[in-house]
Amino acid sequence: MNNDLSVGIVVFPGSNCDHDTIAAISSLGAKPVVLDYRLHSLPVLDRVILPGGFSYGDYLRSGALAAAAPIMDAVEQAAADGLPVLGICNGFQILCERGLLPGTLLPNPSGEFICQWQAVRVASESPLFTGLDQGRVLRLPIAHHEGSYRVAQGQLAELFERGQIFLQYSDAEGQLHGLTNPNGSVANIAGVQNRNVVGLMPHPERAMAAYLGSRDGWDLLASWLGMGENAVC
């Protein structure tokens, strides 16, 4: 049991995966703490999640308006102080817009929103995700309009060398190729990390039970919470 673990979940105007994320964190036995975007400081927390879903309607650029919200000063400070921060989908976009993660997320080349089940492969072991081995393939939903990950010229090799590439779109066997890349992301990148800050496009909070199609999101979040196999049901 990890009842003492408190996880802040930032709610921006328009956020729409906040309820799902709260439910997922609760089901893992941790304590969700809703954080309003107007806050200028954070309470004492063990983790922070920027959930997915259309903050400010995705207007201007996805994540751009939320990145300017008051709470992001506090999140940036806390991240610098070592607090683990996880951005999911729109949360990933916000972290990129804020400059807490490298790169940016462009509109899908199809110009269309895409929602489907997707296999992703753990590209490198991370101290943030204990027990999630390199090469492990997870089945997770993706649902986004701006998910095409790009980095500045020449930056890609550096990211790989430093082990900052966390997840890559793959097939069910973990093979990487163009056919398994749903959104034209460079090097099939689905998630990146920068020290204690991590962002990913897939939605682990939607894959918490076999009846929803997969329980792999449970494994991913439990690992991030440091619960490993000990998470309660």
Next chain:
Amino acid sequence: MLTYQDVGLSAREDQEIVRLLGRRPNELELGLFGALWSEHCSYKSSKNLLAQLPHQGQFVVQGPGGNAGVVQLSADWDIAFKIESHNHPSFVEPLQGAATGVGGILRDIVAMGARPIAIADILKFGTDEKAPGLLHRVVEGIGAYGNAIGIPNVTGSLGFSAVYDANPLVNVLAVGMRRHGLHVGADGARPESVLILIGQGTGRDGIHGASLLASQDFGAETEEMRPTVQVGDPFMGKLLMEATLAIVDQGLADAVQDLGAAGLTSSTAELAYASSVGVVVDVSKVICREQNMNPYEIMLSETQERMLLSVPKKNLAAVLEILTWYEVPYAEIGRVVAGDFLRVVAESQVLAELPTSVLVGGCPRLPVTHDVWIWDGDQPAALEKTRLELTWGYQVIGHPDCRDRSSVYQRYDSMIGLRTVWGPEHDVAVMHIEKGSPGLCVAVTAPARWAALDSYAGGIGAVAAALSLVATQGAVPLGITDGINAGNPENSEPHRKMAALIQGIGKAAEIFEVPVTGGNVSLHNETEGQAIWPTAAIGVVARHPNPEQPIADAPPYAGTRILVLNPPGKPDLGGSVLAEILGHPGSYPVLDVGAIQHSLHFLAEIISQAKNVGLLACRAVGIGGLFVAVAKSLITKTPMALGAHLVLAEDADARFVFNEMAGQWVLFVEPDFKPFWDQVFETHGVSVIDIGLVTDSPELMITAGRAITWPLIDLWRAYRKGGVRDVR
């Protein structure tokens, strides 16, 4: 000087207004009448027909008349649900028209105090060169709104015919849940309460949308209405939804009404009428987005994302606090008083005062016609005795009405909310409600071709098809909602066909004992004399006994027996896809509703009571007939490893395989239970025939005298064949 024609009224209606009021209305009042007496708001051509539908049932909490019907799902939860159309706006501006259609029906659900948990889209498009572009933008609009506001799109229906070239249909079903026992609606406003208008600032968008755009046929002058197009703002919609639900959950408002067609006029008048009170609206208090808007424009604007609340004074501070928290703009625009009128004022000056009994209740309705359209059999009948052909299999499964829809539904978020157990990749949606609670089954059908000639039979078929879908899950239907789409009601043929369609729906609802708890009627889907087929979009919500374990729709292993439950005694291709391909559309057959009812009960009994009779999977026969039902069960599985061998009677022909008579099911059962199924007619009185078995060879083989084999990969290609994307 504004005349009755300017606001879309007839001379007769104008005279009736003068008679009822005892005076001539002023210009503003005439505008209010134009809006509320429009077809779109008054349902004047259809109301008497709709009154014939059965509305009562053991699960009904609220029938028609409110913003949405409400049925009881469990001891804890009610379900609010309704279909709405946005056909005309979607033709004028496909993206925004479809988006605002989604926003509008979601607000209807929220106005009932229910949190939306699912939407479904029912679309009909033409076959001309414009259709693919229209479809693309409509899907974009539905996705743009639904994805952003965060409601999953869990099922849908898409069909094509040239009759929709100039009148595509965009109907959306929304489903919400609320605590059982919570009563919210437009009918609870009490004198002394304050009227608060919340949400988007009012602009000049959509003025006369109801009276002119939605209530007249298209013609050249439609072009000029374009500047009135409304833009959807799902971001504001989300804030508005959260704020309204917070206010409702805390019991702070005595009435809630969303602003849809005819904006402030219909919302205030209908709230007053439903609550048997009077209302005073001060247009000078309304927050306007544009300069110098006059009272007429303010009262008739159709700006989206607005909601009207009636709040008792003691709750006002708490309500304003919630609105401020969610950053939803608001203004106190009036008050509820004793009486039965809508009074429009600008500060102290009275601009209009009309009794709601006249404004809302006084619109003369078209009398029920007994002259309904009856198919007289003189039309070209479907082919008799047709030998099965290899190419027909590919043609039917590759027909635009049967094809794979992933290029559409992958543009919708179908999984947000953690409730989607089965989404749009299945024929029926299964939703999780909460641990230990029954789930929710949602299905939609809109089999337009069926109603093209015999609208009455088509109406029955549409309901039977929807109920057949939820029956595959053993789910108990709680209620249905109907979206009626038809041509100009002032023309005899479209009107008589619509009457027949509604009668068919009513007949089916009565026999199957499922109430119609609300819906929508969209008329004037007619351009230059060319009316659409009368088209019923049927949505059904049903109680799922075991949502964490849906009954599969594909066989699990080779050796599984394949049965057909309730095969028609005299299969008839009328109205089917194959009949259309062969150029002999025929007329949809009148179904044996008694046998269907019997089969529905039987399925519900064996599935919901978890009787172990070896049922491994089940799929309803729908568009494309038995052939497509079996083929889809095989080709939608990954990997595509299982095939089927159907062995039919030597004289069985294409009519058996491709007929679309609703109320048939393909059952996949364990071979060990063969004795039960062989006896089932004697023990349960339902007709079941054994047609073959599942094989481990990836092909569909049908033997009826001679054998024909379709490799699954070829069927899959035809099914996927670009789907909609190719057409584009």
Next chain:
Amino acid sequence: MTQFRLTFLVGLKEGILDPAGQATRNVLQNMGYQADDVRIGKWIQVVVSAKTEDQALTIGQEIGQRLLSNPVMEYFEVTVQAYE
């Protein structure tokens, strides 16, 4: 034939709601800027071949009307200059 650069500004017509502009304005205000109104549109550049500048502009008017703007809700402005 000479090449010309057509530059289009496409914006929402007056009175048409601009949700993105509205949300952006609100955030600018929250950041402390006195932003009274924001309207968001598109900037499009097209290089065309034409005999004269006038002809290029005529083409510009045509494609602005027929494709680049949605006449239901958008207006556009087009300017032309020589393309080197």
